[in-house]
Amino acid sequence: MAIMNLQQLEDYYEEHQQEIVDGYLRFLKFASISSEEPHKEELLACADWICDLLRDNGFTVELWPTHGHPTIFAERNDAGPNAPTVLIYNHYDVQPVDPLELWDSPPFEPRIDNGTVYARGAQDNKGQCWYVLQALKALIAMDGKLPVNVKLCIEGEEEIGSSGLREILSSKADRLNADYLVIADVGIAGPDTPSLTLGCRGIITMDVTFKGSKVDLHSGTHGGLAYNPLHALVEVLSQLRDKEGRITVPGFYDEVRGLTDDQRERISFDFDTENYFSSFEAKPVGGESMYTPLERATIRPTIEINGISGGYSGSGFKTVIPAVASAKISCRLVADQDPKVIGQRVADRTEELAPHGIDVTVNLHSGGGAAVQADPNSKIVEAYSAAYSTVFGKPCKYFFEGGSIPIVTDLARACDAEIVLMGLGLSDDHIHAPNEHFGLDRLKKGFLVTAMALLEVS
Structure with a gap:
């Protein structure tokens, strides 16, 4: 050579x-x-x-x-x-x-x-x-x-x-x-x-669907009677994390493995907050407040709501109680967390928190990875x-x-x-x-x- x-x-x-x-x-x-x-x-x-x-x-x-x-x-x-x-x-x-x-x-x-x-x-x-x-x-x-x-x-x-x-x-x-x-x-x-x-990090994604009725309902006639799936969805999703950013799903952190001493010695956790804000106009304050920004963004697991849909969002106004509301959720995972196991724990918790009168479907996607x-x-x-x-x-x-x-x-x-x-x-x-x-x-x-x-x- x-x-x-x-x-x-x-x-x-x-x-x-x-x-x-x-x-x-x-x-x-x-x-x-x-x-x-x-x-x-x-x-x-x-x-x-x-x-x-x-x-x-x-x-x-x-x-x-x-x-x-x-x-x-x-x-x-x-x-x-x-x-x-x-x-x-x-x-x-x-x-x-x-x-x-x-x-x-x-x-x-x-x-x-x-x-x-x-x-x-x-x-x-x-x-x-x-x-x-x-x-x-x-x-x-x-x-x-x-x-x-x-x-x-x-x-x-x-x-x-x-x-x-x-x-x-x-x-x-x-x-x-x-x-x-x-x-x-x-x-x-x-x-x-x-x-x-x-x-x-690994990943698991899912679709969550809350159904309250077979058709959209008039909010004057049915408001106060039928449970609004959008209200229910927002209420449940808000309970998946606490005010400090910790994920409240039972067992979510059970298998989390921290870094070895060798890994931690080699890694720099320096983070330029001002540069991040100037690049994205977002303040790096999300996630678990007890960890540094770079730790939260790289070596800690997360749960994120990637999208919510339901009801009427076009021009003008339509006073309905939507029949269905849905959300797309993703979890970023760290070493030793099994995507299927974590996905099922999130699904179970979502169904457990859903109020009476709401039918819940959670579709865990294939294609996730550890x-x-x-x-x-x-x-x-x-x-x-x-x-x-x-x-x-x-x-x-x-x-x-x-x-x-x-x-x-x-x-x-x-x-x-x-x-x-x-x-x-x-x-x-x-x-x-x-x-x-x-x-x-x-x-x-x-x-x-x-x-x-x-x-x-x-």
Whole structure:
């Protein structure tokens, strides 16, 4: 293996920068929205396009069918039987674009403004997927082969719970087997702060429906007689947390595992309250008041009401008692909390609190996932830490990610590998929101970190 250094990789990137950026913009033009049936052909076209790129770089490529959108599997094993095997995970599907009127430019017509690319998927996850693919291409071009054996798992349903990939994992476990698993779908603590994610929270979601009558009722005729489902729903939801932000669902905290001394020593819990407010115009005062803001956002479990519907909310006024009221609820979970168990405890508590006269239905969604934690002393974590430090020119920090990647736990179990979660995202990239964006400077740094880490772990 030819010895490469950071300067050689930077020289390659500069020489091929226009080609890299052009390919990135082409990737972003695919309207690969996994949750919307009309975009199915776009997802297939996007998957085929990636497959062609990988074949052009000497990968053996398979498109694994699922009951939903296909998963791309690719491998290149020319590093030899004694070299480690690294499985890298990304996804090519994206979130819907609503509300469209809040975008400053069409979401699938990528726009570059002052070194930043604006488009749906610019960061999550096409930007992060693209720098991985380009780093692999560069290593092959510079030495004729990769420093390690590489497998790629690029799925098309991450944004809708990964049910398709999850259903085939057991049958594909031998193909996915690897020494190390890299999840290239998270972020860094700040634009100039090299940082690795040591874990991310799990998630369970559910729909709660309160029914009071078979049709909407006139509030003059029936007010004071029929129990209003909206009133009932608000009353019950308000009792799921106390005034200090603690979740009151019995057993909710029973299995919560705190950080080890080693993890806590490595993690910085610094939080810039003023920067948070200036970025989002929200005060960081939610959640459990007895914990710091960053603890609440990363290593503590939560329950959130994501939406409420019921009654009349159009223009003018309609004096009704709604027949039905509903809410969407999500729980972010930490180590050792089982999503199904926690979901059922929330459902049981909701039904228990509902007043007489209200029929309650709680639909727990499939596709949730448990929290995941990386071993800070594993070779793959150390390799990426060294790569971040080299590229940024300062020591790598560690933190926990508040978001969730539901498939990670199942994927790690299937491939039987040590895990690292890496990425170059920032909290204000507006992922899942209008005007999602990703800086071209971070596209380059992601390229450099990926290449340096694979060289380091070899």
